[in-house]
Amino acid sequence: MGTELLELLETAVIAVCGFLIKKYIFLEPDMEGKKQRSFYCISFILIGIVFLILGKDAATMAALFLIGLNICLGRKKHRLRGLALMIPFPGIINGLFVPVLLVPPYLFVLSAQETQIYQFLFYGVLSVLLILFYVKGKKWRSWFHENMRNRSLRKSETYLLWMVGILMLVFSNEVATQLPAEEAHMQAAAGAYAYRLTSFIGISNIAAFIMTVTIIALIMQGNKRSFYHERVSSMQSGMITFLAEVVENRDDNTGGHIRRTAKFVECIARELKRKGIYSDILTDRYLNDMVVAAPLHDIGKIHIPDAVLNKPGKLTQEEFEIMKTHTTAGEELLIHAREELGESSYLNTAVEMAAYHHEWWNGKGYPYGICGEEIPLCARIMAVADVFDALTSKRCYKNAMSLEKAYAIIREESGTHFDPAVVEAFFAAVEKL
DSSP: OHHHHHHHHHHHHHHHHHHHHHHHSSSSOOHHHHHHHHHHHHHHHHHHHHHHHHHHHHHHHHHHHHHHHHHHHHHSSSSSSSHTTTHHHHHHHHHHHHHHHHHHHHTTTTOOOHHHHHHHHHHHHHHHHHHHHHHHHHHHHHHHHHTTTTTOOOEEEEEEEEHHHHHHHHHHHHHHHHHHHHHHHHHHHSSSSHHHHHHHHHHHHHHHHHHHHHHHHHHHHHHHHHHHHHHHHHHHHHHHHHHHHHHTTSTOOOHHHHHHHHHHHHHHHHHHHTTTTTTTTTTTTHHHHHHHGGGGGGGGGGSSHHHTTTOOOOOHHHHHHHHHHHHHHHHHHHHHHHHHHOOOOHHHHHHHHHHHTTOHHHHOOOOSSOGGGHHHHHHHHHHHHHHHHHHSSOTBBOOOHHHHHHHHOOOOOOOBOHHHHHHHHHHHHHTTT
């Protein structure tokens, strides 16, 4: 009876820890609300039934399968890949449990009854800790859910977990084949073989435990760093937008321009990426940098006199030449910022957007008169976003244009002013805009 109870407790603890590892180490999302709680209830009922009918090993396999199924159902894409995560899971669980279960009995040469008592104590303490985590850890779990829901493992972290999981799985199987039966162990406890085996089990299991815990600790620390990095990045992005709005507010009639153009840029870029156009340039990092950098495209207007910036009528040729300098002024400001703050991919993108967003596809733009793909992609996208918003917004020198007329102008200038591929992506994303 004691052995069966111990096996049931062990199976339950392994199942609970498996679900926790899935969520907090592998960062796999849960199903929505009540669905996840229902899944937990059904899973533990099924595991209990399998345990009663087929025994501990079958119940453990059922638990692993249900964890894999939970991963598949929690994902929005690549669901079948979730089942592949079951390969390292047993090894990681073994790396955590096997050393703690095997080392003390063999180091202290415990009898079968003493070993069973020790295992009861171990699983009992672990069960209490899990209950305390459930009862007292609500605040931490809420923080984790709120701040880690968009976090996913880096490839290097995934490879580490797979490596540790497979190594621990092979290791635990190797140890199991070398362990003598309990009776033989007790009889040979004083012999040289038992001494060597005890040393092997002790050292190798401790090493396995340390390796597994270290990898998990590093990943948890990576999660924490990622959270604070996202917080800092969000704050940085907010400061950039705020500073850009300070500059924009000098122009009485362009309120919201930088936020709208940033959104247009994002929609156009995502459509290009969806279609696989400029895929060698349009990485996730480049796309994110564009969205962050977009508010800075007109930062150079801080150098334009108010008399020119807010003139209610058409600019003279001389005034227009002054207005055109906002591109090079912005470029110089952002290059100086890059020199002061250090190399940054989003600042590199901001420099290109500020300098080149008035260049034309046919080479008739300003300030440098470059053409085609010589113009950085971010500036070509910003050109469409900037002109579209200028056409459809009220300015000190004109009224807002209708959408139909603005669309007609964008189409007409495809291949002259604008990159045709960007224009095509713009119209494909019109509904989102």
